[in-house]
Amino acid sequence: MLMGLESFGIQFLIINFYTPKTPPMIIYGTRSTELAKELISEKCGHCGKQNTIDLHLFQKYAHVFWIPFFALSKTGVSQCDHCKEVLKAKEMPQSISSAYSDLKSKSKTPLWTFSGLALLVVLIFAVVIISQRNDAKNAQLVLAPQVNDIFEIRTTDNQYTIYKVAEVQKDSVFVYVNNFETNKMSGLNDLKKRGTGAYADFVVPLAKIELKRMLEAGEIMDIERN
């Protein structure tokens, strides 16, 4: 337990939250979109007709919940409009294959196929910026604690609880320690909703310098001030 609080005779109740056994289902896979279609003049090797072969070029991309995530390879086929013969890139004779290569090299990968990846990068940046701002805010708050400040605490055995500031003195604060612990950070909201009755009815002293150390060590995860 954190900082030998047992020595104050504090008994914690552990709230275990239900954890679903199966993770949420993520739907992902690959899809293709037609990039280009071109009629070529090469003779069909199957029926011998000329000007009947269409090249179809496809862009393959990975999707997550149907949001295009990133581009994969380009694929394609040739199809004779007369005899309907369809050839994959590997099966094309030299003449068709070189027209296919030309079409492939002049068709650019559309940027929208990277939408999901771009979105993810933006989200990560946003999370990092928000987290940095919050860290800076907490660093300010911990230096000048006020009555009713709530400290979100991670205990040494990776449980979570909250302290509420009862009194502030020159070099120290007195906190009420919540009677409950939770095994999930998200459970802290539940603890807050339990109100003042959920705190021990006596206060525990903490040096301000100790609060600062706890914040830097990640034992105080967040500070809430209303």
Ligand SMILES: [Zn+2]
């Ligand atoms: Zn043909």
